[in-house]
Amino acid sequence: MKNSFGTNLQITVFGESHGPCIGIVLDGLPAGFSIDEKQIEHDMELRKPKGKTGTQRHEEDTIHIVSGFFNGYTTGSPLTILIENKAQRSKDYAPLKYRLRPSHADWSAFEKYHGYQDYRGGGHFSGRLTAPIVAAGSICKQILNQKGVKIATHLEALYTLEDDAFSTKAEELDQQIDLLNEKQFPTLNEKKGEEMKTAIEQAALEKDSVGGILESAITHFPAGIGEPFFDSLESLLAHALFSIPAVKGVSFGLGFDFAAKKGSEANDALYAHDGRIETTSNNNAGINGGISNGMPILIHTVIKPTASIFKAQKSVEYDTKENIELTIEGRHDPCIAHRARIVVDSMIAFTLLDAWMSKAAKEEFEEETL
Numbered sequence: 001m002k003n004s005f006g007t008n009l010q011i012t013v014f015g016e017s018h019g020p021c022i023g024i025v026l027d028g029l030p031a032g033f034s035i036d037e038k039q040i041e042h043d044m045e046l047r048k049p050k051g052k053t054g055t056q057r058h059e060e061d062t063i064h065i066v067s068g069f070f071n072g073y074t075t076g077s078p079l080t081i082l083i084e085n086k087a088q089r090s091k092d093y094a095p096l097k098y099r100l101r102p103s104h105a106d107w108s109a110f111e112k113y114h115g116y117q118d119y120r121g122g123g124h125f126s127g128r129l130t131a132p133i134v135a136a137g138s139i140c141k142q143i144l145n146q147k148g149v150k151i152a153t154h155l156e157a158l159y160t161l162e163d164d165a166f167s168t169k170a171e172e173l174d175q176q177i178d179l180l181n182e183k184q185f186p187t188l189n190e191k192k193g194e195e196m197k198t199a200i201e202q203a204a205l206e207k208d209s210v211g212g213i214l215e216s217a218i219t220h221f222p223a224g225i226g227e228p229f230f231d232s233l234e235s236l237l238a239h240a241l242f243s244i245p246a247v248k249g250v251s252f253g254l255g256f257d258f259a260a261k262k263g264s265e266a267n268d269a270l271y272a273h274d275g276r277i278e279t280t281s282n283n284n285a286g287i288n289g290g291i292s293n294g295m296p297i298l299i300h301t302v303i304k305p306t307a308s309i310f311k312a313q314k315s316v317e318y319d320t321k322e323n324i325e326l327t328i329e330g331r332h333d334p335c336i337a338h339r340a341r342i343v344v345d346s347m348i349a350f351t352l353l354d355a356w357m358s359k360a361a362k363e364e365f366e367e368e369t370l
């Protein structure tokens, strides 16, 4: 298994959903950054399931930072975070050892690990592993915030419902970001948020699930960060976001809608004011040639409907290769998208900080701060 990601900064995630604990090692952080543990708790809370819109497995998700952090500051050595699993109910998975849940990782895990994988609760494939990612991402986000960078994600679409759009005005966008970061259910339009919650609850009542699209905005990220080809900012961000379980699409700015545009409609016209260059539109979403240009970075992330639904489904028993009708029991999210928004923020924060810590930019980065 390859569980590490990053170049100048690195994260390694470990654990299984029904094992004793899960965790993350965040290596390569510079020393001397102040980290607010209360802010990490705040971000952890945004990932927690609430009411009927999430799984009924309720974990405390208390974080234990066991290395790399002393007297409120990063020490520069690997920062390790542990989170205990306390609310496992492994009996739900006993009948599922060989009975493959359609669209979960059960089948592909068998093909790769030949039955040695921990299948309880999805094991290492579980969305549960995103809890330590949020803790580490919160640290990265705090460091970026100290540099003036802002990050937030809203639920742009859920099933057939749509939220309002991000503002194209810089000040308004910053206000929307601040607002979203305080909201448990991440819509810009309160009424649309209520309709989306109802749609999730309705899907749950129907023993079904729904998916959605998350849109992230990053403002005040400096121009000139990234690489032209394989480590382009888009490549790194897409790599990071596709690592989140249930993510099935990532696009930047106008994304797939570029296809139906002419160059004259798609190009972002440049203008200069007060010695700064900006663009009148932002279809390229702040990245050209793999390198940031200083405009807001805008990313769409598609989250599929939760695989584990309670309706009867056609499947196969892996060991006997018998066709079966599968009905599962247990606790599952009727929608993942709203819970995943803070996971998306976290992976973005890690990736942008990693890119910013590249050799060329690192000296400048540290000089400014320390």
Ligand SMILES: Cc1cc2nc3c(=O)[nH]c(=O)nc-3n(C[C@H](O)[C@H](O)[C@H](O)COP(=O)(O)O)c2cc1C
Residues within 6 Å of the ligand: 055, 103, 104, 105, 122, 125, 126, 127, 128, 130, 244, 245, 246, 247, 304, 306, 307, 308, 309, 331, 332, 333, 336, 339, 340, 343
């Ligand atoms: C926060 C979060 C919660 C999730 N909850 C569930 C769940 O309750 N049930 C489920 O089947 N999948 C859930 N998933 C998704 C699965 O872990 C994922 O679909 C599975 O590992 C297969 O990976 P893939 O969908 O990327 O192919 C969740 C994912 C995230 C990020």
Ligand SMILES: C=C(O[C@@H]1CC(C(=O)O)=C[C@@H](OP(=O)(O)O)[C@H]1O)C(=O)O
Residues within 6 Å of the ligand: 017, 055, 056, 057, 059, 088, 089, 092, 120, 121, 122, 125, 126, 127, 128, 131, 245, 330, 331, 332, 333
């Ligand atoms: C525990 C979490 O979500 C879990 C993610 C998940 C999956 O298959 O991804 C399946 C469920 O696990 P279990 O069957 O053990 O309840 C969810 O509850 C969490 O997000 O913290």
